[in-house]
Amino acid sequence: xxxxxxxxxxxxxLLEIENLRVTFDGEDGEVTAVNGVTLSVGQGETVALxxxxxxGKSMTALSVLRLVPAPLGAIRGGSVRFAGEELLMKTVEQxxxxxxxxxxxxxxxxxxxxxxxxxxxxQIMEAITRHRVVSKRxxxxxxxxxxxxxxxxxxxxxxxxxxxxxxxxxxxxxxIGMALCCAPKLLIADEPTTALDVTIQAQxxxxxxxxxxxxxxxxxxxxxxLGIVAEVAERVVIMYAGEVVEEAPVRSxxxxxxxxxxxxxxxxxPKLDRKEEELKTIPGNVPSLKSMPSGCRFHPxxxxxxxxCAKAAPALLEIGEGQRVACWLYGLPSDRxxxxxx
Amino acid sequence: xxxxxxxxxxxxxWVLVGxxxxxxxxxxxxPGGPALMIxxxxxxxxxxxxxxxxxxxxxxxxxxxxxxxxxxxxxDFGVSFQDSRPILPDLLNRMPATLELLVVAMFFSLxxxxxxxxxxxxxxxxxxxxxxRVLALLGVSMPSFWIGLLLIMVFARNLGWFPAVGRESWTxxxxxxxxxxVSMAGILMRMIRSSLxxxxxxxxxxxxxxxxxxxxxxxxxxxxxxxILPVITTIALQVGNLLxxxxxxxxxxxxxxxxxxxxxxxxxxxxxxxxxxxxLYAVFVCILNIVTDLLxxxxxxxxxxxx
Numbered sequence: 001x002x003x004x005x006x007x008x009x010x011x012x013x014l015l016e017i018e019n020l021r022v023t024f025d026g027e028d029g030e031v032t033a034v035n036g037v038t039l040s041v042g043q044g045e046t047v048a049l050x051x052x053x054x055x056g057k058s059m060t061a062l063s064v065l066r067l068v069p070a071p072l073g074a075i076r077g078g079s080v081r082f083a084g085e086e087l088l089m090k091t092v093e094q095x096x097x098x099x100x101x102x103x104x105x106x107x108x109x110x111x112x113x114x115x116x117x118x119x120x121x122x123q124i125m126e127a128i129t130r131h132r133v134v135s136k137r138x139x140x141x142x143x144x145x146x147x148x149x150x151x152x153x154x155x156x157x158x159x160x161x162x163x164x165x166x167x168x169x170x171x172x173x174x175x176i177g178m179a180l181c182c183a184p185k186l187l188i189a190d191e192p193t194t195a196l197d198v199t200i201q202a203q204x205x206x207x208x209x210x211x212x213x214x215x216x217x218x219x220x221x222x223x224x225x226l227g228i229v230a231e232v233a234e235r236v237v238i239m240y241a242g243e244v245v246e247e248a249p250v251r252s253x254x255x256x257x258x259x260x261x262x263x264x265x266x267x268x269x270p271k272l273d274r275k276e277e278e279l280k281t282i283p284g285n286v287p288s289l290k291s292m293p294s295g296c297r298f299h300p301x302x303x304x305x306x307x308x309c310a311k312a313a314p315a316l317l318e319i320g321e322g323q324r325v326a327c328w329l330y331g332l333p334s335d336r337x338x339x340x341x342x
Numbered sequence: 343x344x345x346x347x348x349x350x351x352x353x354x355x356w357v358l359v360g361x362x363x364x365x366x367x368x369x370x371x372x373p374g375g376p377a378l379m380i381x382x383x384x385x386x387x388x389x390x391x392x393x394x395x396x397x398x399x400x401x402x403x404x405x406x407x408x409x410x411x412x413x414x415x416x417x418d419f420g421v422s423f424q425d426s427r428p429i430l431p432d433l434l435n436r437m438p439a440t441l442e443l444l445v446v447a448m449f450f451s452l453x454x455x456x457x458x459x460x461x462x463x464x465x466x467x468x469x470x471x472x473x474x475r476v477l478a479l480l481g482v483s484m485p486s487f488w489i490g491l492l493l494i495m496v497f498a499r500n501l502g503w504f505p506a507v508g509r510e511s512w513t514x515x516x517x518x519x520x521x522x523x524v525s526m527a528g529i530l531m532r533m534i535r536s537s538l539x540x541x542x543x544x545x546x547x548x549x550x551x552x553x554x555x556x557x558x559x560x561x562x563x564x565x566x567x568x569x570i571l572p573v574i575t576t577i578a579l580q581v582g583n584l585l586x587x588x589x590x591x592x593x594x595x596x597x598x599x600x601x602x603x604x605x606x607x608x609x610x611x612x613x614x615x616x617x618x619x620x621x622l623y624a625v626f627v628c629i630l631n632i633v634t635d636l637l638x639x640x641x642x643x644x645x646x647x648x649x
Contacts, residue, residue, distance in 0.1 A: 067551055092557075100554035107552075112545040117567045117642060127553045162643040178553070 013081075014218050015041040015064065015186055020078035022059050022068055024289070031289035033059045033073070035242040038316070041186065046212065046219040048233035048250075050226065050265070052286055056242040057222045061188045064220070065105060066095050083185065101131040104179035108191035110171035114163035120147075121159030124178045131182045146177035149214075150207060169200035176207065183215050190222045205232055226269050230254060235322070238262050241287055241297040244316060248323035258325040260302045296328065304329055343639070343646065350635050354628040361624040362414065365617050366407050372613070375399065379611045380423055419618035424610050429618040433600055437622070439509055440599035443522065443592065444584055446515050448577070450523035451530055459534025463542060463569075464561060466535075474531055481528025486587050490521035490594040507596035518595040522587050526580045533576045538569040571642055578634040582627050 022034035034056040041047045051057045062068050063075050066087060080087040082103065087095070099105075107113045115123060124143040128134060134142070140159070147155035150173040163171055172192060179187060189208065193201040209232055212219055221233060229236055229250065236253045238246040238261065246259040257263045264282035284301035287293055293300050299309035306328065314331050316324045369376065377393040378385060394400045398409065413420065419429040462471040497517060498506035504517050541547070542565055550564045551557075585601075592602035600619060607615040639646040 065552060067548065096554045096556055098554070099552055105552040107545060107548060109545050113549045115546040115550065115564050115568070116644060118564075119643075126555070130554050162647070164644050165647070175549070178549075 013040045014043045014045075014083060015220065016079070016081040017060065017064070018079045018081075020060060020063055020080065021076040022056070022063055023074055023076050025072045026290065028290055032076075032292075033242055033289060034063065036078070037239070037242075037244050039237045039244060039247065041218050041220050043185075044212075044216050044218050045235065046221060046233050047235045047237060048221045048223055048229040049237050049239060050223060050229055051239035052224060054286060054289075055239045057239050058190055060239070061105070061190055061220060061222050064186075064188060065099050065103060066090075067099075067105075097131070100127055100179075100184070101182045102184055103186045103188065104182070104184040105188040105190065106172070106175045106179045106192050108194050110168050110175055110195060113175055114171055116163055119160050119162055120166070120174045124159075124174070124181055127178050128181050142181060143177075146181045147174070149180075149211070150174070150177040151203075152177070168196055169203065172196060172200075172204055173207065176204070176211070180211060180215060180217075184217055186218045186220065187212075188220045188222070191224070192221075193228065194223070194225070201228075208232065226265060238265070241292065242289070243297060243313075244326065245298065246323075246325045246327075247316070248325075249321070252320060252323050256320075258319055258323060258330065259298075259327050260304050260329070261298050264301075296326075346639065346646075347632075347636070350632050354632060357628055358624060361621065362411055363407075365620050365624075366410060368620075369613050369617065370403065376423070376613050379613070414621060419621070420614045422607070422612050422615050424607065424612040424615070429615050432603070432615070433618055433622055436598060436600045436603050439597060440588055440592070440601060442515055443519055443588055443597060443599060444581065446519035447523035447526070447584060447588075448581070450520050451527035451580075454523070454527040455530035455534055459531045460538060460561065460566070462531070462535040463538035466539060471535075474535070478528035478531045481524045481526075481531075484524070486521050486525055487590045487594050489524055490518065490591055493517045493521055494595075509598050514595075514597075518591050518597050521594075522584060522591045525587070526577075526584060529580060530573065530576060533573050534569065537572045538565060541565045541569040544568070567641065571638060574634055574637050574641070578630055581630055585623055585626065 017040065018038050020034055020037045021032065023030050024033050037056070037060050039047070039049070039060075049057045049060065059068060059073070064080055064082070064087065066075070068075060075088060078088075082098070087098070090098070114120070118126075121140065121143050124146055125136070125139040128139045128142050129136075132139075143159060144155045147158055152158050152170060152173050158166070158170075158174075163174070166174065176192075187208075192208070193204050196204060205228060208219065211217075219232075221228070223229060233250050236246075236248055236250050237244055238253075238259065240261050246253070246257070246262045248258070253262065254266065257266050261282070264280075267280045268282060270279055282301055287297060287300070293310070295308070295310040295312050296302070296305075296314055299305040302309065308328055312328075314326045314328045316326045317331055318324050319330050372379070375390075375394070376397065376399065377390045380393060381389055391400070398406060401409075410420075417430060419433070421427060422429055422432070458470065458474040458477070462468075462474045465471060493504075494506045494517065497503045503513075505511060505514050506517075508514060538561075542561075544565075547560055547564055550560045555564070588599065589601035589605050591597065592599045593605045596602065600622065604616060604619040607619075
């Protein structure tokens with residue numbers, strides 16, 4: 001079941017990822033970057049996928065477009081359904097049709113995500129003509145319109161400029177314009193503001209929110225910044241070491257985070273109204289993919305860990321309205337009544 | 343852009359001036375001097391003085407140099423020691439044959455190097471990549487004259503497909519050009535592979551794929567347009583080597599170009615002709631460098647707009 005931000009209305013799922021497994025061929029053999037991830041995004045919904053770097057959130061996103069870098073990376077199992085259709089069964093050609101038209105993606109680094117040897121206009125027009133039957137003139141007009149829509153001044157002139165002539169914020173706007181030119185149903189935004197100045201960040205987030213309303217698309221926002229999550233997301237999925245550990249409507253998550261890792265994440269956000277000697281951190285390090293701890297992957301760093309945590313991995317359990325968590329704190333009858341037993 | 347071209351032209355003038363100094367110095371280094379070479383070992387002192395006077399070699403060096411330079415600038419390369427004919431027309435007559443050889447050699451090396459280089463980069467460590475690696479090694483390590491001799495033996499003598507020597511029919515150019523182009527193909531192939539491999543990791547290719555572009559467009563348009571820059575540099579550097587190689591290849595195939603002419607005049611110690619030849623080569627390489635820079639600016643807008 002999916003909930004909008006008011007937590008009441010169920011929506012038809014647009015994207016359903018189920019039990020996704022992505023592996024990578026490393027120097028010391030195969031490692032699992034994404035391990036049984038399940039998440040969904042409803043029509044017009046904004047879902048934030050949160051986690052530290054290397055937790056598999058970008059790989060999960062790339063899997064949706066089937067752009068996991070081959071031959072080292074490979075989707076090993078699970079299912080990715082978009083508007084009811086299984087994407088993992090599509091042919092390469094069918095996927096190419098879907099990319100950019102139904103599902104678009106923007107990336108973290110605006111400085112390197114645009115091709116330096118083509119003009120911004122060429123790159124946007126290319127995305128338009130790839131999926132729509134339009135004349136070159138119509139494509140150009142639509143490109144100008146997109147640039148105007150993403151708030152680029154003098155769009156007619158910018159069309160003929162190269163990426164290196166634009167600032168980082170402008171480039172990210174061009175990226176957004178390019179991604180949205182075919183009015184996709186889903187936008188995957190992989191850390192779209194991480195590389196930008198704080199003031200520009202706010203502008204870009206604003207822009208995304210406005211355009212989302214205008215186009216009516218859903219957004220899967222990948223970030224490690226909880227401030228951004230609070231600002232734009234309706235639902236949050238927290239990932240740790242390749243697995244989903246908690247999923248909740250944004251308000252529930254900030255009000256009563258359930259997983260010890262989520263609590264740690266929220267606790268490590270510096271607060272202005274509290275006097276703190278030191279920034280709080282989660283003790284220990286993110287485990288490397290090569291040597292994953294047994295049982296719950298978070299247990300070596302968890303303040304609530306018990307002997308069971310090292311032995312068996314907890315499954316995602318629903319603990320409240322739309323809130324699900326994978327933690328033995330909520331999964332044992334002795335700890336909590338009414339939750340199903342092992 | 344105009345400023346950029348003008349600046350490059352200005353730089354080329356200084357390169358050419360440097361070349362004239364080197365070429366002129368070369369003649370001074372010849373033991374015994376030109377007079378002895380013209381007259382032979384048994385020449386008497388009077389004869390040598392006479393020849394030196396006639397050739398103006400008794401004047402101070404800088405006067406000789408400036409006199410020669412002045413003439414060269416006006417297109418007067420002097421007359422040959424060998425047959426007393428003006429040098430420049432003889433060289434220019436032979437230039438088209440050499441240019442034809444170079445262009446076809448370049449064409450051969452590109453049609454060999456481009457596809458293999460691209461496929462090797464797209465599928466590194468595949469069978470074709472390994473085959474390409476071996477071919478490149480062979481191409482680089484086999485001397486071009488030896489490839490030339492092999493070609494003559496197999497395709498001219500045994501199979502009779504191509505004429506062994508000369509420049510009588512349009513098929514004549516194929517074997518010498520191939521022999522000349524093979525070594526360049528080896529280097530280019532590896533250059534294209536490594537350059538493209540690097541570009542294939544770039545973020546903007548992820549963007550291109552996320553737009554729904556086909557792999558063909560992603561590699562041949564988005565990646566190659568970026569990967570081609572270092573390849574252009576390599577080509578420009580290699581053409582210099584190609585010129586040197588053409589002297590040998592033209593000799594092997596009796597190709598009536600500047601290289602063979604230069605080789606024969608070298609045997610006859612016809613210094614003014616060799617000097618003229620070297621000067622033309624230098625001018626050619628300079629022009630090529632300017633063309634390379636222009637191509638660079640064409641392919642990379644970051645250069646175009648900063649110059």
